[in-house]
Amino acid sequence: MSADRKPMPEIEAASWLNSPPLTIEKERGKVILIYAFQMLCPGCVTHASPQVQKVRDFYGADTLTVIGLHSVFEHHEAMREESLKAYLYEFKYTFPVAIDTPGIEIPIPQTMAKLGLRGTPSILLVDKKGRIARHFFGQMDDLYLGTEIGLLLAE
Amino acid sequence: MSADRKPMPEIEAASWLNSPPLTIEKERGKVILIYAFQMLCPGCVTHASPQVQKVRDFYGADTLTVIGLHSVFEHHEAMREESLKAYLYEFKYTFPVAIDTPGIEIPIPQTMAKLGLRGTPSILLVDKKGRIARHFFGQMDDLYLGTEIGLLLAE
Amino acid sequence: MSADRKPMPEIEAASWLNSPPLTIEKERGKVILIYAFQMLCPGCVTHASPQVQKVRDFYGADTLTVIGLHSVFEHHEAMREESLKAYLYEFKYTFPVAIDTPGIEIPIPQTMAKLGLRGTPSILLVDKKGRIARHFFGQMDDLYLGTEIGLLLAE
Amino acid sequence: MSADRKPMPEIEAASWLNSPPLTIEKERGKVILIYAFQMLCPGCVTHASPQVQKVRDFYGADTLTVIGLHSVFEHHEAMREESLKAYLYEFKYTFPVAIDTPGIEIPIPQTMAKLGLRGTPSILLVDKKGRIARHFFGQMDDLYLGTEIGLLLAE
Numbered sequence: 001m002s003a004d005r006k007p008m009p010e011i012e013a014a015s016w017l018n019s020p021p022l023t024i025e026k027e028r029g030k031v032i033l034i035y036a037f038q039m040l041c042p043g044c045v046t047h048a049s050p051q052v053q054k055v056r057d058f059y060g061a062d063t064l065t066v067i068g069l070h071s072v073f074e075h076h077e078a079m080r081e082e083s084l085k086a087y088l089y090e091f092k093y094t095f096p097v098a099i100d101t102p103g104i105e106i107p108i109p110q111t112m113a114k115l116g117l118r119g120t121p122s123i124l125l126v127d128k129k130g131r132i133a134r135h136f137f138g139q140m141d142d143l144y145l146g147t148e149i150g151l152l153l154a155e
Numbered sequence: 156m157s158a159d160r161k162p163m164p165e166i167e168a169a170s171w172l173n174s175p176p177l178t179i180e181k182e183r184g185k186v187i188l189i190y191a192f193q194m195l196c197p198g199c200v201t202h203a204s205p206q207v208q209k210v211r212d213f214y215g216a217d218t219l220t221v222i223g224l225h226s227v228f229e230h231h232e233a234m235r236e237e238s239l240k241a242y243l244y245e246f247k248y249t250f251p252v253a254i255d256t257p258g259i260e261i262p263i264p265q266t267m268a269k270l271g272l273r274g275t276p277s278i279l280l281v282d283k284k285g286r287i288a289r290h291f292f293g294q295m296d297d298l299y300l301g302t303e304i305g306l307l308l309a310e
Numbered sequence: 311m312s313a314d315r316k317p318m319p320e321i322e323a324a325s326w327l328n329s330p331p332l333t334i335e336k337e338r339g340k341v342i343l344i345y346a347f348q349m350l351c352p353g354c355v356t357h358a359s360p361q362v363q364k365v366r367d368f369y370g371a372d373t374l375t376v377i378g379l380h381s382v383f384e385h386h387e388a389m390r391e392e393s394l395k396a397y398l399y400e401f402k403y404t405f406p407v408a409i410d411t412p413g414i415e416i417p418i419p420q421t422m423a424k425l426g427l428r429g430t431p432s433i434l435l436v437d438k439k440g441r442i443a444r445h446f447f448g449q450m451d452d453l454y455l456g457t458e459i460g461l462l463l464a465e
Numbered sequence: 466m467s468a469d470r471k472p473m474p475e476i477e478a479a480s481w482l483n484s485p486p487l488t489i490e491k492e493r494g495k496v497i498l499i500y501a502f503q504m505l506c507p508g509c510v511t512h513a514s515p516q517v518q519k520v521r522d523f524y525g526a527d528t529l530t531v532i533g534l535h536s537v538f539e540h541h542e543a544m545r546e547e548s549l550k551a552y553l554y555e556f557k558y559t560f561p562v563a564i565d566t567p568g569i570e571i572p573i574p575q576t577m578a579k580l581g582l583r584g585t586p587s588i589l590l591v592d593k594k595g596r597i598a599r600h601f602f603g604q605m606d607d608l609y610l611g612t613e614i615g616l617l618l619a620e
Contacts, residue, residue, distance in 0.1 A: 040238070040245050045200060051608075058608060078241030083195070086233030090195050142607035143516075143523060150615020206453075213453060297452035298361075298368060305460020350548070350555050355510060388551030393505070396543035400505050 005131035008032070008124070011069060012101040012110040015081065017088060018068075019096030024130050027065045031152045032126035035095075036069045036112060039079050039087040041120045047139045048121035049093060055145070056095045063153060068097035071112035071120065076102070127152050160286035163187070163279070166224060167256040167265040170236065172243060173223075174251030179285050182220045186307045187281035190250075191224045191267060194234050194242040196275045202294045203276035204248060210300070211250045218308060223252035226267040226275065231257070282307050315441035318342070318434070321379060322411040322420040325391065327398060328378075329406030334440050337375045341462045342436035345405075346379045346422060349389050349397040351430045357449045358431035359403060365455070366405045373463060378407035381422040381430065386412070437462050470596035473497070473589070476534060477566040477575040480546065482553060483533075484561030489595050492530045496617045497591035500560075501534045501577060504544050504552040506585045512604045513586035514558060520610070521560045528618060533562035536577035536585065541567070592617055 008024045011034075016022070024032065035052045037044040056066040072079045081099060088097065100109035115124070118137045125134040125148055134148050163179045166189075171177070179187065190207045192199040211221040227234045236254060243252065255264035270279070273292045280289040280303055289303050318334045321344075326332070334342065345362045347354040366376040382389045391409060398407065410419035425434070428447045435444040435458055444458050473489045476499075481487070489497065500517045502509040521531040537544045546564060553562065565574035580589070583602045590599040590613055599613050 040241050042246055054606075054608060058606075058612075075237075075241035075245075078238040082230075083233040083238050086195050086230035090230075091197055141519075143519060143611040146608040146611020146613075147523075147615040147618070148611075150612040150617075151619050152615075153612070154616050154619030209451075209453060213457075296364075296368075298364060298456040301453040301456020301458075302368075302460040302463070303456075305457040305462075306464050307460075308457070309461050309464030350551050352556055385547075385551035385555075388548040392540075393543040393548050396505050396540035400540075401507055 005127065005129075005133055008034070008126045008130055008132050009111075009114055011067070011098045012114070013098035014101045015099050017081075017085060017097040017099070018094055022065070022067060022096055022098075024126065027126075028130050029128055030063055030065050031128060031149060032065045032067060033149070034067050034069055034124040034126065036071045036100075036115075036117050036120055036122040036124075038072055038074070038120045039070065039084050040075060043139050044121045048123070049091065051140070051142065051145070052123075053093050053095060054142075055149070059149070064149065066095040068093075068095050069100055069111060070097055071100040071109050071117065072102075073108045073112060073119075076107070125149065125152055127155060160282065160284075160288055163189070163281045163285055163287050164266075164269055166222070166253045167269070168253035169256045170254050172236075172240060172252040172254070173249055177220070177222060177251055177253075179281065182281075183285050184283055185218055185220050186283060186304060187220045187222060188304070189222050189224055189279040189281065191226045191255075191270075191272050191275055191277040191279075193227055193229070193275045194225065194239050195230060198294050199276045203278070204246065206295070206297065206300070207250060207278075208248050209297075210304070214304070219304065221250040223248075223250050224255055224266060225252055226255040226264050226272065227257075228263050228267060228274075231262070280304065280307055282310060315437065315439075315443055318344070318436045318440055318442050319421075319424055321377070321408045322424070323408035324411045325409050327391075327395060327407040327409070328404055332375070332377060332406055332408075334436065337436075338440050339438055340373055340375050341438060341459060342375045342377060342440075343459070344377050344379055344434040344436065346381045346410075346425075346427050346430055346432040346434075348382055348384070348430045349380065349394050350385060353449050354431045358433070359401065361450070361452065361455070362433075363403050363405060364452075365459070369459070374459065376405040378403075378405050379410055379421060380407055381410040381419050381427065382412075383418045383422060383429075386417070435459065435462055437465060470592065470594075470598055473499070473591045473595055473597050474576075474579055476532070476563045477579070478563035479566045480564050482546075482550060482562040482564070483559055487530070487532060487561055487563075489591065492591075493595050494593055495528055495530050496593060496614060497530045497532060498614070499532050499534055499589040499591065501536045501565075501580075501582050501585055501587040501589075503537055503539070503585045504535065504549050505540060508604050509586045513588070514556065516605070516607060516610070517560060517588075518558050519607075520614070524614070529614065531560040533558075533560050534565055534576060535562055536565040536574050536582065537567075538573045538577060538584075541572070590614065590617055592620060 127133040278291045282288040437443040592598040
C-alpha cells in the first residue's frame with residue numbers, strides 16, 4: 001500500500017501565524033496532519049477546526065505535528081490575514097497556520113493547486129517519511145481520524 | 156411589570172444586509188427580536204446565530220420580526236462589511252442585519268452604546284408597543300427564549 | 311381557539327413515583343405538562359426525558375406542574391416498576407411519575423387509551439382551566455415547546 | 466510495553482444475545498473490544514453504547530470483534546435479561562452481548578470480578594495475541610479510542 005505514496009511537497013506560505021515557518025523536511029520522523037481550511041467555511045468552523053485543535057492537544061508535539069493551511073479560493077476580500085488572526089485569537093486556536101500563497105491569475109492558491117485539493121475542509125496525513133498517506137475531503141468522524149492517525153503512528 | 160418598559164430607540168445603521176432598512180416604528184404590532192452580534196464572537200457563531208435563524212424560521216413574519224445588529228466593538232478591521240456578507244452567505248443566514256454605525260472616537264458603535272449593551276451575543280425582545288421588554292446578555296437556552304417570546308406574543 | 315378544548319381527564323395511575331398522587335383537579339390554576347413515555351423508548355431516553363426534567367427545573371412549581379405518565383404498551387415485562395425506579399434514580403429525574411394502569415385484555419394502558427395517544431413520547435399541555443390545549447407526538451424542539459408554554463402561562 | 470500484557474481470560478457468560486457464544490481463543494488474530502456496561506447506566510446509555518455500535522459498524526468483522534459484557538452490579542432486578550433484550554432491540558444495537566454470570570454471595574458478577582473492573586462503562590482492548598492491551602473506565606473520546614484501535618490494528 002505504501003509503495004504508491006507520493007512525497008508531500010513543501011507548503012508555499014505567504015506567511016505563518018502561531019508559529020515560525022515549518023517545513024515538511026524538518027518534521028520528518030513525525031506524523032503530520034495538514035488541515036486545509038477557510039475561516040468562513042461552515043464545515044471548517046463548526047466541525048473541522050475544533051477537531052484539529054483537539055488533535056493538536058491530544059498528541060505530543062514529539063510524535064505528531066499539526067499544520068493549518070489557510071487556502072482561500074472564494075470571498076478573498078472577506079478572509080484576509082487580519083480577519084484570520086481575529087478568528088484564531090477569538091476561538092483560541094493555537095495550531096500553526098500557513099497562509100497559502102494566492103494564485104497567479106486564478107482564485108485557487110498555490111499550495112492548494114499543487115496538492116489538487118477539492119475544497120475545504122481537507123485533511124492530509126503525512127507519514128514519518130514525509131509522504132502523503134491519506135487525503136480526505138469533507139467532515140471526518142473522530143473515530144476514523146483517530147484510527148488513521150494510530151495506524152500511521154505505528155509505522 | 157410592563158409599566159417600566161422603555162421605548163426601543165431606532166437603530167443607527169450604517170447599512171443593511173438581507174433587507175431594506177427597517178424601523179421599530181413600522182414593526183409596531185409585532186414582537187421584535189434584536190440580536191446584537193459580532194461575526195467572529197464564538198458564542199455568536201456556535202450558538203446564537205443558528206438560534207436566531209431558527210427563530211426567524213419558526214415564527215411567521217406577521218407576528219415576529221428578527222433584526223440582527225452587527226455591533227463590532229473589537230477587531231474592527233477583521234469584521235468589515237465584506238467579511239460579514241460572506242459570513243451570512245456561507246452560513247445561509249437570511250435574517251435582516253443592520254450594521255451598527257461606528258462610534259466617534261470610541262470603539263463602541265452607536266446603537267450598542269445607546270442601548271447599553273454589555274457585549275455579544277445580546278438579545279433584546281421588544282413588545283408589540285415598541286418597548287424593550289427583555290434584555291439578555293450571553294447564550295440563552297431555547298426553552299427559555301421560546302417562553303419569553305410566547306409570553307410577549309400573548310400580550 | 312380555546313372554545314374546543316376538551317377537559318383533561320384524571321390519570322388512571324396504578325401507582326406514583328417521586329410524588330404523592332396528583333390530580334388534574336387540584337392543579338387547576340397552573341399549566342400542566344403531561345409527558346407520556348416509556349423508559350426504553352429511544353426518543354424518550356435521548357430527547358424527551360431530559361427535556362421534561364429541564365422544564366421541571368426551569369419553571370416554578372407555582373406556575374407549572376410536570377407529570378410523567380409511564381404508559382407501557384410494548385415490552386411490558388422489560389419495563390416494570392422495578393426497572394422504572396432504577397431508570398429515574400440513575401438519571402436523576404425528579405418529576406412526578408404516574409404508572410399508567412395496564413389495559414384489560416389489550417396492551418394499551420388505560421390513560422393512554424382514554425387520551426388517544428399515538429405512542430411515546432407524547433406531550434400534552436393542559437391550560438389553567440384543566441383543559442387539553444396542545445397535544446404533540448414525537449420529539450419537540452425546545453424553542454417550540456417554550457413558546458407554547460409561554461402562550462399558556464399568559465392566558 | 467507489550468511485555469507486561471496479561472492474557473484476556475474467557476468471559477463467564479450466563480447467556481449470549483445477538484450472537485452465538487464467542488471465545489477469546491477463537492477470535493485470536495483480531496483486535497477485540499470488550500465493552501462492559503449496564504443498560505441503565507447513564508454514561509453507557511448516552512455515550513458508550515452508541516460509540517461501541519459505531520465501532521462495530523466502522524471496522525470489518527475480519528479485523529475487529531466487539532463484545533458487549535452486561536455486568537450488572539447494582540439494581541439487579543431492574544436489568545434482567547428481559548429488559549436488556551428490549552433495550553438492545555429498541556436502540557438497534559447489533560453487537561454480540563454476553564450476560565455476565567451473577568456473583569455468588571456478592572453483587573459483582575464473575576467476569577467483572579475476574580477482570581477487576583471499577584464500574585461501567587469500561588472498555589478493554591485485546592490485542593491480536595489475546596492479551597489485554599488497554600483498560601479504560603469511564604467515557605472515552607472517539608479520537609482517543611480510534612487511535613488506540615489503530616495502534617493495535619497495526620501490530
